Each structure stands twice: as structure tokens, then as C-alpha cells.
Amino acid sequence: MAARTLLQFFHWYYPEGGKLWAEVAQKAQGLAQMGVTDVWLPPAYKGASGGSSVGYDTYDLFDLGEFDQKGAVATKYGDRAGLEAATKALSGAGLRVIHDVVFNHKMGADEKERVAVHRVNPEDRTQIEEDAFEADAYTKFTFPGRAGQHSQFIWDVKCFAGVDCIENPDEQGVFRLVNEYGDGEWNEEVDDELGNFDYLMGADVEFRNKAVYEELKYWGRWLAEQLPVQGFRLDAAKHIPAWFFRDWVGHMRETVDSELFVVAEYWKPDMEALRQYLDLVDKQLMLFDVALLHHFHEASRAGADYDLRTIFDGTLVAEEPDHAVTVVGNHDTQPLQALEAPVESWFQPLAYALVLLRTGGVPCVFYPDLYGAQYSDAGGDGGEYQITIEPVPCLPKLIEARQRFAHGEQTDIFDEACSIAFIRHGTAEHPGCVVLLSNGDEAGKVVELGPDHAGAAFRDFLGHCEEEIHADEEGRVTLRVNGGSVSVWVRSDAL
Numbered sequence: 495m496a497a498r499t500l501l502q503f504f505h506w507y508y509p510e511g512g513k514l515w516a517e518v519a520q521k522a523q524g525l526a527q528m529g530v531t532d533v534w535l536p537p538a539y540k541g542a543s544g545g546s547s548v549g550y551d552t553y554d555l556f557d558l559g560e561f562d563q564k565g566a567v568a569t570k571y572g573d574r575a576g577l578e579a580a581t582k583a584l585s586g587a588g589l590r591v592i593h594d595v596v597f598n599h600k601m602g603a604d605e606k607e608r609v610a611v612h613r614v615n616p617e618d619r620t621q622i623e624e625d626a627f628e629a630d631a632y633t634k635f636t637f638p639g640r641a642g643q644h645s646q647f648i649w650d651v652k653c654f655a656g657v658d659c660i661e662n663p664d665e666q667g668v669f670r671l672v673n674e675y676g677d678g679e680w681n682e683e684v685d686d687e688l689g690n691f692d693y694l695m696g697a698d699v700e701f702r703n704k705a706v707y708e709e710l711k712y713w714g715r716w717l718a719e720q721l722p723v724q725g726f727r728l729d730a731a732k733h734i735p736a737w738f739f740r741d742w743v744g745h746m747r748e749t750v751d752s753e754l755f756v757v758a759e760y761w762k763p764d765m766e767a768l769r770q771y772l773d774l775v776d777k778q779l780m781l782f783d784v785a786l787l788h789h790f791h792e793a794s795r796a797g798a799d800y801d802l803r804t805i806f807d808g809t810l811v812a813e814e815p816d817h818a819v820t821v822v823g824n825h826d827t828q829p830l831q832a833l834e835a836p837v838e839s840w841f842q843p844l845a846y847a848l849v850l851l852r853t854g855g856v857p858c859v860f861y862p863d864l865y866g867a868q869y870s871d872a873g874g875d876g877g878e879y880q881i882t883i884e885p886v887p888c889l890p891k892l893i894e895a896r897q898r899f900a901h902g903e904q905t906d907i908f909d910e911a912c913s914i915a916f917i918r919h920g921t922a923e924h925p926g927c928v929v930l931l932s933n934g935d936e937a938g939k940v941v942e943l944g945p946d947h948a949g950a951a952f953r954d955f956l957g958h959c960e961e962e963i964h965a966d967e968e969g970r971v972t973l974r975v976n977g978g979s980v981s982v983w984v985r986s987d988a989l
Contacts (some may be wrong), residue, residue, distance in 0.1 A: 507869035515576035542602025590724035603632035630847035726753030736774035794841035798934035815854030913937035929974035
């Protein structure tokens with residue numbers, strides 16, 4: 495089985511107009527040939543903003559671009575037929591389909607209800623005012639356009655724990671809905687940011703309601719009957735009780751596929767918090783390596799002042815490699831987004847080499863880094879910005895190199911602050927490689943490969959260094975890397 499390589503096939507500013515599903519279908523075969531094994535699709539169901547929704551303002555999980563709701567039949571990415579064709583093309587190319595799941599909240603309710611609420615201190619969600627009062631809130635979802643097809647479940651105030659907007663009186667803030675669950679407290683087993691991070695936005699789903707819990711399990715089984723499903727990316731995990739995902743993922747593995755790939759968005763660099771979360775979910779899933787992404791961002795800004803020997807310190811892939819999904823960017827960290835932490839273009843090839851060619855972790859490639867992107871939006875300062883993201887020039891070759899050469903045991907040569915290297919020693923069946931990186935000047939390394947490589951010739955698979963270099967009779971070879979660059983040295987006879 496090929497080493498798992500995940501591609502996030504969208505970004506926040508992907509153009510509207512229903513083009514994405516068609517592009518997925520068109521590119522599926524080429525991605526498989528390149529070395530991608532898994533494709534993470536954006537939320538496929540109807541959002542509150544209809545045909546312009548990126549998908550994280552969940553309205554109707556059962557509307558996959560099939561019903562006239564929120565002003566459109568198709569989603570931003572296309573209609574249900576296009577989605578079916580895209581996932582069929584991925585499966586036909588031997589690629590696994592990973593679905594994005596947004597369970598935390600619902601938005602765009604169809605009706606208001608008269609509810610009772612407590613005001614909450616938004617800076618400390620554990621401070622909930624004792625006295626409740628009545629107000630109108632958008633908490634009823636009847637999905638009139640779908641008219642009961644696929645599911646007849648109606649969401650109402652009993653299905654939610656909180657809202658951020660009420661009417662009569664008109665207020666915005668954080669409000670704890672009065673319901674029969676949790677004795678007026680928020681869910682436990684959520685992140686402790688702001689005291690309790692249960693509430694994020696919209697109508698906050700109440701997972702302690704058994705009917706809600708069963709409906710979300712039903713939806714997972716239903717989705718797998720409609721489309722290929724080999725995995726899930728779980729949105730907003732910091733805000734959802736860990737026990738829910740522990741049970742939900744377990745149920746999906748029992749009923750859908752015991753080998754499901756699951757990665758949760760628990761966006762935090764703190765290893766202690768991540769370890770606690772993994773324990774709470776019985777280590778059934780993977781998490782994004784936020785600390786490593788932050789290191790890439792910092793290294794790309796600091797240039798030769800960054801000590802490359804420390805790049806993996808305190809990272810998930812170093813400490814829990816079986817539970818790490820490594821990223822160089824995603825839809826939340828791209829320029830003009832909330833968690834903006836872009837990796838400068840010169841360092842992107844180094845970062846991708848560090849996630850694609852080493853042992854441990856599952857690397858995730860970001861769509862604009864493979865195909866480029868252009869968009870405009872307002873920045874935090876209110877100014878309008880035009881953004882162009884160029885494709886990372888050697889990224890297809892690095893993805894190919896992962897499948898062809900990233901084999902066998904690993905030896906690190908982290909001996910200099912501005913230049914590091916690592917050896918993948920290969921196996922009896924598959925060749926290895928030697929990867930050199932520099933964030934300063936041109937550098938060289940004397941690499942001891944052993945008598946099996948006596949007299950062997952080596953070339954840089956990326957073509958950044960053009961010469962052929964020969965090992966001596968003891969299998970010792972001096973390899974080099976250009977300044978601010980990466981080279982992947984492989985035996986010439988493996989090419």
C-alpha cells in the first residue's frame with residue numbers, strides 16, 4: 495500500500511459557480527499518478543449562505559446540492575450529480591475520499607422560537623447570569639425545500655445549547671439556552687479557552703440530547719450509503735465534547751468502514767492539551783500538527799537566523815507520530831483568514847520536504863500550493879488586498895518522491911543550525927534517498943551510506959543541483975544543497 499498522502503482539494507476563496515466537483519473529477523487520475531492517495535473535499539452540504547457558502551455555516555447536512563434551499567439548488571462547489579461524479583472518479587482512480595464534517599453549529603434557521611436564555615460573559619463562558627429571561631431566537635430548522643426527504647428530523651430549541659443573537663429584546667452576545675441538559679452548564683470535555691469553549695457560533699448543537707446524538711450517527715451512515723466514504727475531517731473539535739467524537743467515530747468504524755481515516759481540527763500547538771484530547775477520544779483519530787506549522791511560518795520569516803535543528807521541537811509528529819497530520823497551510827491559515835500564518839514561498843519546498851519525505855505523520859498538501867490561487871478580500875485593517883499564491887514549483891516532484899524514495903529507516907543529521915539532512919535508507923524492495931536542506935548559504939554534508947553503496951552515483955531528483963556525485967569505495971559520499979533550498983539525492987540507477 496502506498497504511503498498515505500492527503501490533498502486538501504479546496505481553499506477558502508475557491509471561486510463560486512459550481513466548478514469544484516468537475517475539477518475533482520477531471521484531475522483524479524493525474525493525482526493518483528502523482529502519488530496522492532487521499533482527497534479531502536470541502537463540506538458538501540447546504541450552508542446558510544446557499545450557493546456562496548464555503549460550507550462551514552452548516553444549514554442542512556442532508557442537502558448535498560439537491561434541493562432549492564437558501565436561494566440555490568447547487569452548493570458553491572456544484573450539485574449532487576457533480577458530487578457523485580467527483581467521488582466516483584476519485585474512487586475509480588484508487589483514491590480515498592475524505593469528507594469534511596461540521597457538527598458544532600447550525601445557521602440559517604427557518605423559524606424563530608420563543609425561548610428562555612441566560613446571558614453569558616463572552617470572555618469567561620463559565621460566568622452565566624443566574625436569572626433567565628424570554629426572547630426570540632432562530633432555533634427551528636424545518637428544511638421546507640427538502641420536505642422530509644432523507645430525514646424527517648426537525649431541529650428546535652431542545653437541540654441547541656446556546657445562541658449569539660436574540661430578538662425582542664434585540665441583543666448580540668453569548669446566551670445559554672434553557673434546556674433540560676447539563677443543569678444549565680455548557681458541555682464538558684471541550685477546550686478550556688475562555689473558561690469553556692463549547693460555544694463558537696450560530697445555534698450551538700446540544701450533543702447531550704439523545705435524539706440529536708442519534709440523528710448525527712444516522713447522517714454518517716446515510717452519507718456512506720450515498721457516496722464513497724473512506725474518512726472524515728472533523729471541524730471545530732475544540733468546541734465539541736470529546737466523548738461525542740469518541741462514540742461517533744467508533745460507531746462509524748463499526749457500521750461504515752473499520753479502516754476509516756479520521757483527523758480532527760483541534761487547532762492548538764500545546765502538546766499537553768493534545769495528549770489529553772487524544773486520551774479522551776481513546777486515540778481513535780489524528781490531529782493537525784499546529785506547532786509544526788507555526789515553526790514553518792517562523793522559520794520562513796527568520797531565514798538564516800532560525801536554527802533548523804529545533805524545527806521539530808514540541809511538535810505532534812515528533813511526540814505522537816501515529817496521530818499527526820502535518821500541514822504547510824490550509825483554508826484557515828492562508829492570507830486574509832482568521833488564523834493567518836503563511837509560510838514564505840522560499841521555505842515552502844523545505845517545509846514540504848520535511849513532511850513528505852520523513853517517517854511519522856500523514857502529510858497534507860494544500861490546493862493553492864499545488865495549483866496556485868488568486869483572490870481578494872478585506873484584511874484585518876479594513877484595507878482591500880489582492881492575493882496571488884503561486885504553486886510550489888517542486889511540489890509534484892516531492893509528492894512523487896514520497897512514493898518512490900521515502901522508504902526504510904531514517905537517520906537524522908541535524909548537525910548545523912543552517913543546514914540539516916536526513917537519510918531514508920530504503921528497503922530490499924524500494925530505494926531510499928538523502929535529503930539536504932539549507933536556510934542559509936550553500937552547504938555540504940559527508941554522508942556514510944555503507945558498503946552497499948560503494949562507488950554508486952547520485953543525482954538530485956529535484957534538479958536543484960545538476961551534477962552527478964559518486965560515493966567512494968566505503969559508501970561515503972559528500973552531497974550538497976544550494977543556499978535557501980532543498981535537494982533530494984537518490985541513486986542514479988533508481989531513476
